[in-house]
Amino acid sequence: MSTRVAESPASLADPDELALGLPESYLSAGGTLGSWLTSTDHKRIAILYALSVTLFFFIGGAAATLVRLELFTPQADLVGADTYNKLFTLHGVIMVWFFLIPSIPTTFGNFLLPLMIGARDLAFPKLNLASWYLNVIGGLITATAVLAGGIDTGWTFYVPYSTTFSNTAVTIGVLGVFVSGFSTIATGVNFIATTHLLRAPGMTWFRLPLFVWAMYTTSIIFVLATPVLALTIILVVAERSLGLPIFDPAKGGDPILFQHLFWFYSHPAVYIMLLPGMGIVSEVITCFARRRIFGYDFMVYALVAIAVIGFFTWGHHMFTSGMSPYAALIFSFLSFVVAVPSAIKVFNWTATLYRGQVGFESPMLYVLGYIGLFTVGGLTGLFLASIPIDVHVQDTYFVVAHFHYIMVGATVSAYFAGLHFWWPKFTGRMYPETWAKFAAVLMFFGFNLTFFPQFIAGYLGMPRRYHVYPPEFQVWNVLSSSGAAVLAAAYLMPLGYLTWSLFFGARAVNDPWNASGLEWRTTSPPPRVNFFGRPAVLAKPYNYHPEGAAPLHDEPRIPSQGSLT
């Protein structure tokens, strides 16, 4: 298999340019709208998902922008209390269920999982297409709830407010989430079956790239956690719309039971958002440090451990909701335990850099930002896992800042890292590297400016979900809202230059970063059947240097051809 790809004409993807007899790429196999909407090609479905996920990201972002604008001053000047409640609910619901949870698995996972294991497609291609329709239908149903007046319960839909008291479109909103849940279950079933059954010859479990392991462990959470949310939603709808007594305390029902059921899904859901990003980081950091991953086996065990232990920590969301001290102690302990594999991953990524030939191309900048933000988010998670501190900062901006560091700082950075890293493979085009580097740095600074002040405001006692606040918190909110403006610019920039690159970017070669993964051993963009012939795998992943010997320091680093543009 070819590794060092120069400016070889054979690596060009478009058969119209050079008649080399290469199969046409997945992009040029039919250009009509119908050919896209009925395609069972995992790569085309990934593009469909990328479009819908991007749309939802900017809807959720628009709601966040309005929230931050309102919080610029202590008074209510832009929106009233009701509208504010509906805005942060819209932001949370859209971002959690229609961006963060599907984003990386359904775009990068769909596109790359078969390529990385040397398969032609996912195990059940029609199910894959159906999952996209379910996702979009779910999103449209939830969007209908916004048109029907919005939802004011917050993304957590806590009862009895959501079942008995709220006068807003809760039922429609949660039904949209319910439908989209089927989409993620379908994706999970597909990924698990594909990873088990369709690996290329020689691709053993411990030769899988860590991104595949991340998809596999995420899929297990998809399959085992999402149904619990589905049932919880049915319970809410049954009480709210059918009038059956479920959680109503007047009939002896138990509202805390709702919280247990909800967080049994929603805490593992945090790992649905986190694990895929960890997979991307492992792919990118090895490539741009020209280094094998440090401690491959333990990176795998850490992913599995996070997925498993993540199922048993849900109670830490409920320390102040009424729970026995004994149960709180157990949940606190388990929350500390889940930090161990997370820390192993951070240490191993850092150790991967050691004696590597580190470059600072844009995907690597995003990844280095990821490691910093994930570390801050993870460590503040330990603060919250210890009961006394949690009781002090519960329902304050400290919690808001913590989970944004994990879910936005870490995961969205990883999303953009992956987007830049695999953009040449997805589209066959190179993007302008200088702009990308600028956006990566801007995103890091904008993010910290937005969310670090929230740690301080929260620690000083500013509660979440209020649109007016005492004037002494204004300085932190002004900092945060200014940061949000920077962050918005950093999110909009890739939309501009990546779209530009689709039309004017330089042609990408097969392997512009000299990466080691199987997904680079085909044309950019790949043909419908992914590979020419049937790939076989002969070695462990991240084969950037001979095993047991680091690259020599005076050895010149193989230049990444992506930097040339």
Add this chain to the structure above:
Amino acid sequence: MTDPAIATEAPLHAEFLREPWDGLGLPQEEALSYQRFGATFGIWIFIASEVLFFGALFLFYAAVRAEHAEAFATAARETNIVYGTLNTAILLTSGLSAAAASLASEHVPLRRLTQWCLVATATLGLAFLAVKGMEYRDDIAEHLVPGRGFKLPEPSAQLFFGFYWLSTGIHGVHLTVGIGLVARLIWIGWRHPERLPGNPQVEVTMLYWGFVDMVWLFLYPALYLVGRPG
């Protein structure tokens, strides 16, 4: 899609082979059995997902019953044990015909048996729904719908019937989906008899059917046998 040249060689099976299982470089028989394995593997993962779905429902039941044991026993005595037991027998029998259909579908000479077992399965499923409908009618007549005018005075007895209506409703939806899937197989076997033997969809559908049966085996004691000792 399947190569038409191969399809003429073995018209019985080639059309079952789907993307991407046709591109594994395996001989056709092996590719088919591998695809069949993949399909059952997939439905088992889905069943694992369903176990958690109903697991959450039974968790709700267990938690509320632990808090209101007396009221649950009182309320459960109001359920119609005749209809409930009759439905248990109907559904277990349908499990037998479903298992027989699944095994018979692997043999070409047993095509007719497969078809009849499928018909029996769907009919028993419909019979279950019919009995359930009669039971619902009696329940409504006896004011067992939570809300104003509920038969029992204890408020928490309404929680039991909240669970009763919800769980039997969800189970009924699952069963209806199952009947639809079986009806689809019957239609395939009627219009294209050659497509029934060896069709991996029979086993997949019947695994799902078996799961829905299994849920009822847990619902039956939870709904009908509580508070009726001895």
